[in-house]
Amino acid sequence: MSVKIALAGNPNSGKTTIFNALTGSSQHVGNWPGVTVEKKDGRLKGKPDVVIQDLPGIYSLSPYTLEEVVTRNYLVAEKPDTIINIVDASNLERNLYLTTQLLELGIPVVIALNMMDIVRKRGDKIDVSKLQDQLRCPVVETSAVSGDGLQQLINQACELAQLGKASQPQIVFSQRLEKTLAQVGDLLETAGVLKRPELKRWLAVKLFERDEKLLAELHLSDTVRQRLEKMTAECEAELDDDSESIITNERYEYISRLLQQAAKKTLPTGQLSLSDKIDKVVTNRLLALPIFAAVMFVIYYVSITTVGGLLTDWANDGVFGDGWHLFGIGSGAYEAAAEIDPDADPAEFGVWVPGIPVVLENLLAAVNCADWLQSLVLDGIVAGVGAVLGFLPQMMMLFIFLAILEDCGYMARVAFIMDRIFRRFGLSGKSFIPMLVATGCGVPGVMATRTIEKEADRKIAIVTTTFMPCGAKLPIIALIAGALFAESGWVAPICYFIGIAAIIVSGIILKKMRFFAGDPAPFVMELPSYHLPQVKSVLLTMWDRSQSFVKKAGTIILLSTIVIWALSSYNFSMQPTETQDSMLADIGRTVAPVFAPLGWGDQWEAAVGTVTGLIAKENVVSTFGSLYAGLDEVSEDGNEFWAVVAAKYTPLAAFSFMLFNLLCAPCFAAIGAIRREMGSLRWTAFAVGYQCALAYASAMVFYQIGILLNGGTFGLLSAFSLALLAVFLWLLLRPEPKASQNKIQTVFES
Amino acid sequence: MRTLADVRPGESVTVLRLQGQGPVKRRIMDMGITKGTFITVRKLAPLGDPLEINLRNYELSLRKEDAKMIEVE
Numbered sequence: 001m002s003v004k005i006a007l008a009g010n011p012n013s014g015k016t017t018i019f020n021a022l023t024g025s026s027q028h029v030g031n032w033p034g035v036t037v038e039k040k041d042g043r044l045k046g047k048p049d050v051v052i053q054d055l056p057g058i059y060s061l062s063p064y065t066l067e068e069v070v071t072r073n074y075l076v077a078e079k080p081d082t083i084i085n086i087v088d089a090s091n092l093e094r095n096l097y098l099t100t101q102l103l104e105l106g107i108p109v110v111i112a113l114n115m116m117d118i119v120r121k122r123g124d125k126i127d128v129s130k131l132q133d134q135l136r137c138p139v140v141e142t143s144a145v146s147g148d149g150l151q152q153l154i155n156q157a158c159e160l161a162q163l164g165k166a167s168q169p170q171i172v173f174s175q176r177l178e179k180t181l182a183q184v185g186d187l188l189e190t191a192g193v194l195k196r197p198e199l200k201r202w203l204a205v206k207l208f209e210r211d212e213k214l215l216a217e218l219h220l221s222d223t224v225r226q227r228l229e230k231m232t233a234e235c236e237a238e239l240d241d242d243s244e245s246i247i248t249n250e251r252y253e254y255i256s257r258l259l260q261q262a263a264k265k266t267l268p269t270g271q272l273s274l275s276d277k278i279d280k281v282v283t284n285r286l287l288a289l290p291i292f293a294a295v296m297f298v299i300y301y302v303s304i305t306t307v308g309g310l311l312t313d314w315a316n317d318g319v320f321g322d323g324w325h326l327f328g329i330g331s332g333a334y335e336a337a338a339e340i341d342p343d344a345d346p347a348e349f350g351v352w353v354p355g356i357p358v359v360l361e362n363l364l365a366a367v368n369c370a371d372w373l374q375s376l377v378l379d380g381i382v383a384g385v386g387a388v389l390g391f392l393p394q395m396m397m398l399f400i401f402l403a404i405l406e407d408c409g410y411m412a413r414v415a416f417i418m419d420r421i422f423r424r425f426g427l428s429g430k431s432f433i434p435m436l437v438a439t440g441c442g443v444p445g446v447m448a449t450r451t452i453e454k455e456a457d458r459k460i461a462i463v464t465t466t467f468m469p470c471g472a473k474l475p476i477i478a479l480i481a482g483a484l485f486a487e488s489g490w491v492a493p494i495c496y497f498i499g500i501a502a503i504i505v506s507g508i509i510l511k512k513m514r515f516f517a518g519d520p521a522p523f524v525m526e527l528p529s530y531h532l533p534q535v536k537s538v539l540l541t542m543w544d545r546s547q548s549f550v551k552k553a554g555t556i557i558l559l560s561t562i563v564i565w566a567l568s569s570y571n572f573s574m575q576p577t578e579t580q581d582s583m584l585a586d587i588g589r590t591v592a593p594v595f596a597p598l599g600w601g602d603q604w605e606a607a608v609g610t611v612t613g614l615i616a617k618e619n620v621v622s623t624f625g626s627l628y629a630g631l632d633e634v635s636e637d638g639n640e641f642w643a644v645v646a647a648k649y650t651p652l653a654a655f656s657f658m659l660f661n662l663l664c665a666p667c668f669a670a671i672g673a674i675r676r677e678m679g680s681l682r683w684t685a686f687a688v689g690y691q692c693a694l695a696y697a698s699a700m701v702f703y704q705i706g707i708l709l710n711g712g713t714f715g716l717l718s719a720f721s722l723a724l725l726a727v728f729l730w731l732l733l734r735p736e737p738k739a740s741q742n743k744i745q746t747v748f749e750s
Numbered sequence: 751m752r753t754l755a756d757v758r759p760g761e762s763v764t765v766l767r768l769q770g771q772g773p774v775k776r777r778i779m780d781m782g783i784t785k786g787t788f789i790t791v792r793k794l795a796p797l798g799d800p801l802e803i804n805l806r807n808y809e810l811s812l813r814k815e816d817a818k819m820i821e822v823e
Contacts, residue, residue, distance in 0.1 A: 060780040064773040093806040094782045245768070248779040252787075265807075276792070276809070279802075288796040416811045420797040423813075524781055524816065527802060527809040 003050045003161045005154075006075065008102060009086030010095050011057030012409075012528035014114040017144040018086055019054045020537050022154060029544050031679035032070045036458050038450065044154065053080060059094070061101045063213040066455045072213075075105055076199070081161035083109045084153065089126060089141075090118040090529065092263060096255045103135065104205060106198025108160035111139040112153050117146065118529075122265075122273075130262040136168055145534065166198040173250045180235040184208055184228060191224045208232055209244045275529040279413070288417050295410070296436055303397035303440065311393030319355055320386035326351040357382050372569075372576060380565035385558060392546060398437055398444040399542040402451075405433075407533035407541075411451055412525060419523065427507045428457040428523075431465075435503060438468040439496070442670040445470075446677055447545055453525070460510045462677050463687040466666035467502035469495045472617035473662060478637035479621050480658040483645035495662055502663055502694065509731045510690075548676060549669075556672040561615050568612075579626055584608055597717050598660060598696070599653035599703040606657055616667050652710070656703040664695035701725050754789065754801070754817035762790040763822035770819045782806045783820060 009015040020027075023042025032039045037056055044050035055074060056067035063069060075083070085102050087095040102109055111131075119126060132139045138156045142149035172178065185204040188194050194203070206214045207228060220228070232243050239246050281287055318324030323346065325331040330350010337344040346352055357378055364374045405411050415429030422429050430452045438445025445465045452458040469477065474492070481491035567584040571577045579585060588608035595601045605627040612619040625634030628648070629641040638645075649657065665671060665688045675684040704721035708714065757763055765787045768775055782805055783789070792802040792809065800813045 060776075062773070062776050062780060064776060091806075091808045094808060097780065097782065242771070244776055245779060245784075248776075249784045252782065252784050279792075279809075283793065283795065283802070285794075285796045412811075416795050416800065416802065417797070419811075419813070420795060420799045523800065523811075523813050524777055525811045526781075527811055 003082075003158060004053060004078070004080040005044075005050060005157050005161065006053045006055055006080040006083045006107075007086060008055045008071065008075075008083055008098070009057065009112075010059055010088060010091075010098060010526075012526060013057070013086045013088040013091075013095060014142075014144040015054065015057060015086045017534060017537055018084075018112065018114070018142070018150065018153075019052065020540055021144060021147060021150055022052050025540075027540075027544065029548065031676075034680055035066055035070065036455055036462075036677060036679050037066055037070050047158075050158065053078075058098065060098060063211050067453075069213065075102075075107065076202075080107060081164070082157045083107050084112055084157050085109050086112045086114050088115050089113045090115050090122070090124075092126070092259060093252070093255055096258070097251055099135070100251050100254065103137065104202040106166040106196070106202065108163070108165060109137045110153065110156045110160060111135065111137060112142045112149070113139055114142045114144055116141045116149075117143045125264045127262040131258070134258050134262065172254065173247075174239075176235065176238060177246060177250055180231055181205060181208060183231050187224065187227055187231070191220065193218055193220065193224075205247060208235075209247055273529065275409070278530055279527070282410070283413055283417060288413075292414060292417060295405075299398070299401045299405075300436070300440065303394055303401060307393075307397055309394065311397075312390055315393055316386065316390040317355075318353075320357060320382065320390060321355045323347070323352055323354040323358060325349070326353050356386075375569060375576075376562070376565065379569070380562045381558065383561060383565070385554070389550070392550065394441055395444045395549065396542055396546050398440065399447075399545045400538060402433070402437070402444070402448055403538040403541040404533045406451055407531075407538055409528045409530045412527050415525060416527060423523065427461060427503075428452045428454060431457065431461045431507075434461055434465045435468055435500075438465045438470055440471055442466040442468070442470045442666045443549060443673045444545075446670060446673040447549070449677055454523075456511070459678070459683065460507055462674055463510065463690055464503040464506045466670050466674075466691070467506070467663055468499040469662055470617065470666075470670075472667065475618050475621045475637055476613075476658060476661055479624070479642075479645070480654050482637050482639055483642035484649065484651045484654045495658070498659065498662060502698075505732060506690070506694065512731070512734060549673065554669075554672075556675075557615065557668045560668045564612060564615060568608075579608075584611070585627075587611075595660075597704065597721075598699040599656045599707075600649065603648060610661060610664070613661060614665065614668055614671075616669075617661070620661060652703055652706040656699040656706075659702055660695045660699040662695075663698060664692045666691070697724055697728070701728075752822055754791070754803070754812070754820040754822050755814045757789075757791045757822065759791050759793045762788065764788055766821040766823050768820055774816065775819070778812075778816065778819070781810055789822070 007015055007019055019040065019042070022044055024045045026045070026048075027040055027042040030039050031037060040054040042052050042054075044052055053074070055071045058065075058068050058071055061068055061072050063072075074080075083102055083105075085099050087099060089095075099109075099111065113126065113128065113131075116126075128139050128141060138160070140149050140153045140156055142153055144150070173181070181201075181204045184207055185200045188200065188203055188207070194200055203214065203218075207218075208231075210232065236243055236246065241249070282291060314324060325334070325346070328350075330346075330352065334344065334346045334349040337349065338346075347354070360382060361374070361378060364377060369377075405414075411430065411433070414433060417429070418432045419429035422431055431449070433451070434445045434448040436445075437448050442465065445468065446462055449458055449461040449465060452461055469492075473495075477492050477495050481487055485491050564584065567587065568579050568582045569576055570583060571581050572583055572586065585604065585608060588611070589604040592604040592607040593601045595607060600606045605624060608627060609620045609623040612623045621638045622634055624645065625631040625638055625641055628644045631640060634640055645654070666674075671684065671688060674687050675681070678684050678687065700717075701721045701724055704718050705725075708718050712718075752763075754763070754765075765783060765785055767785060768778060768783070770778075787805055790804040792804055794801055795811075800811045801817055803810050803812060
C-alpha cells in the first residue's frame with residue numbers, strides 16, 4: 001500500500017535538504033503540468049512504497065501566485081496521507097503563518113522544527129511541548145544539516161499516515177470572526193457543496209476571504225452567494241477591515257500569543273546577527289557592485305576559461321577527437337617530440353587513450369561495416385553525441401557554482417542589488433545571472449532562470465537569455481570580423497552590446513503584452529540568513545541538472561544531427577553525394593531567397609550554414625569552410641577562406657548575416673533547455689518564433705536602412721523596413737496596460 | 751501621512767494600516783506586515799531601491815513603490 005507524504009514549507013526553510021536526505025538519489029524532477037514550476041518527488045530511502053512529494057516553497061496559500069495555486073490544488077485534489085510542514089525555527093513567526101493554513105486542510109500534519117541548531121546557538125528557547133499542545137499536532141525538532149531528528153520525523157509521519165485521522169483545526173480566531181466562519185460553514189453544508197466534510201474549515205475561511213479560485217470552482221447558486229456576501233460584509237463592518245486583512249491579522253495575532261507562551265528570545269531585536277554583519281559589506285552602497293563583479297568573474301573564469309574550458313577541450317579533442325594521454329602521462333614528452341617532428345605519433349608516448357571516433361572507426365572497419373552506416377555512426381551519431389557531451393564539463397562547473405550561490409543565500413542579495421536596473425526593462429534582478437552565464441553557454445544560462453520567482457519574469461528571461469553571444473557564436477563573429485572588417489576590435493563588443501540591447505528591448509516589449517502581465521504580486525523577497533552551502537545538496541542539484549540536460553537536450557541534438565547528416569550526405573535520389581549537391585544544399589537554395597531582404601539571399605551557403613548552426617553555432621564556420629572552400633577542417637575563425645567570403649558578401653550583408661545568427665533561435669541544446677524550463681511545447685514554439693522574428697526583422701531593417709544610407713534607391717523593401725521600425729518603436733514606447741487588480745470585485749458582480 | 755517609504759535607514763516604526771487591495775496587499779500581509787507590526791528599516795539597496803527591512807525576526811526586501819502603501823508611525 002503506497003503512502004504519500006507531502007513536504008510543505010517556506011522557501012529557505014531547509015525543505016530541499018530534508019527532501020534530499022529522505023529520498024537520496026531516487027528523486028525525480030520535472031515540471032508541474034503546463035507551468036514553469038519545478039516538481040520533485042522521490043521514494044523514501046529504505047521504504048520504496050512511501051512517496052515523498054516535494055511542494056514549491058510558499059509563504060501562504062493565497063490564490064495569487066502559481067506556486068501557491070499548484071500547492072493548494074495538489075493538497076486538496078491529491079490528498080496526501082500526511083503533510084510534513086518544515087518550519088524554520090529561527091524564523092518562527094512567519095513560518096507558522098503557513099502552518100496555520102495547512103492545519104485547516106483536514107490532512108494530518110507533522111511539524112519539523114528545523115534549524116534548531118541555530119536557535120540553540122542564539123540562546124533562544126522554544127517550548128516544543130507547548131507548541132504541540134496548542135497546534136494539536138506532533139512537533140519534531142530537526143537539524144537537517146546534521147540529520148538529527150529525521151528518523152523520528154519520518155516515523156511520526158508514517159504513523160499518522162497509518163492512523164488516517166484528519167487533523168482538527170485548532171487555530172482559534174476572535175469570537176466575532178469564529179462566529180461568522182461557523183455561519184459560512186453551516187451555509188456550505190446546507191447548500192450541499194461540502195463534498196468532503198474535513199474541508200469545512202478551509203472552505204469557510206477561503207470563501208470568507210472571497211478567494212476567487214474557489215468561488216469559480218464551487219459553482220455556488222446566486223442565493224448562496226448573496227448570503228455569503230452578506231455574512232462577510234457584516235463581519236467586515238463590525239471589525240472595520242476587509243475580510244482578507246481580518247484573517248491575516250488574526251492569524252499573526254494568534255501566532256504572537258502562541259509564541260509569547262512557547263518561545264523566548266535572548267537576542268534583543270535590533271541587534272545584528274552574523275548574516276546582517278556580512279550584509280553590511282556585501283550589500284554596502286559602495287562595495288556591493290564591485291564584490292558582485294568579482295564573484296561573477298571568478299565563476300566565469302573557473303568554469304569557462306580554466307577548469308571548465310580544459311575539461312571541454314579534453315572532451316572535444318580527446319574523448320571525442322583523436323585521443324588523449326591518461327592523466328597526462330606522456331603528453332609532455334609528446335609535445336617536445338612534436339616540436340622536432342610535427343608528424344610524431346602521440347600514441348607512442350606514455351599512456352594514450354584513443355578517442356571514441358577512432359575506436360569506433362577501427363571497430364566498424366574491422367567488421368566491414370557499410371560505408372553509409374559508418375558515416376552515419378561517425379559523422380552523425382558520434383558527432384551529435386559529442387556535441388552534447390562536449391558542453392558537459394563547463395556546464396557542470398557552472399551548475400556547481402550557481403547551486404553554491406543559491407544555497408548560501410547570495411543569489412537573493414544579487415536580486416536585491418540589481419533589481420532597480422532590471423525592473424525598468426521588465427526583468428527581475430535575478431535575470432542578470434542567466435544573462436551572464438549565457439555569455440559562456442546558453443544552456444546553463446537558460447537553466448539558471450529557474451531561480452526567478454515571478455512566472456512572467458521567468459518566461460521573459462527564458463526567451464531572451466540566448467540573445468547574449470555565447471562561446472559558440474564567437475567563431476562566427478571572428479569570421480565576419482576577419483573577412484570583412486579587417487579584424488577590427490570593435491565588432492565583438494558591438495555584438496555583446498546588441499545582445500544586451502535585444503534582451504532589454506525584448507523585456508520591455510514582452511512585459512507590455514497581455515499574457516506577460518503575469519502575477520500582479522509586488523516584488524517582495526526574503527533575504528535569508530547566510531549559511532554554508534551543503535556539499536551534498538549542491539552536488540545533487542548539479543547532477544540533476546546535468547542529467548536532465550543530457551537527456552532532454554541530448555535527444556533533440558542527437559535526432560537533429562542525424563537528420564542533418566542525412567540531408568547533407570544524400571541527394572534527393574538517395575545517393576550519397578558531396579554536400580553541395582545534397583538535399584540540404586537544395587533546400588538551402590530553395591530557402592535562400594527568403595533572406596534576400598536581409599542582403600544575403602543569393603548565398604544559399606549562408607542558409608545552409610544557418611541551419612547547421614542549429615546543431616552548434618560553431619558549425620556555421622565549418623559549413624562555410626566546406627561549402628566555399630571545400631575544406632574538411634578549418635581553423636576556428638575560418639581564416640583560410642576569408643578572401644572567398646569577402647568576395648561574396650558586402651560588409652552590410654555580412655553584418656546582417658552575423659546579426660541574424662546572433663539573435664535567431666539558439667542551438668538545439670539550448671532549445672532543449674528552453675523546452676525543459678518552459679514546460680510546454682507551445683511556449684517553446686513562442687520563444688523560438690519570437691527569436692527568429694526578432695532576428696529576421698533586425699537584420700532586414702539593418703540591411704535596408706544601411707542600403708538607403710549608402711545612397712541606395714528607396715523601394716518597397718525600404719518602405720516596409722521603415723514601417724517595421726515604426727511598429728517596433730511603438731511596441732517599445734507604448735504605455736503599460738493596466739494590470740487587472742480588481743479581479744476579486746468582478747467575480748462578485750456576476 | 752507617513753509611509754514606510756519615508757522612513758530612513760536605522761529608524762524603527764509601527765504599521766498603522768495598509769493601502770491597496772487584492773494580490774499586492776495580500777502578498778505584503780502574508781509576509782507579516784500587518785497592523786501593529788514593528789519594522790526596522792535596515793538600508794537601501796546600493797542603487798537606491800529596494801529597501802531592506804527587518805520584521806518578525808527576518809529580513810525582507812521591498813520596493814519603494816510598495817512601501818508607499820504602508821502607513822506607519
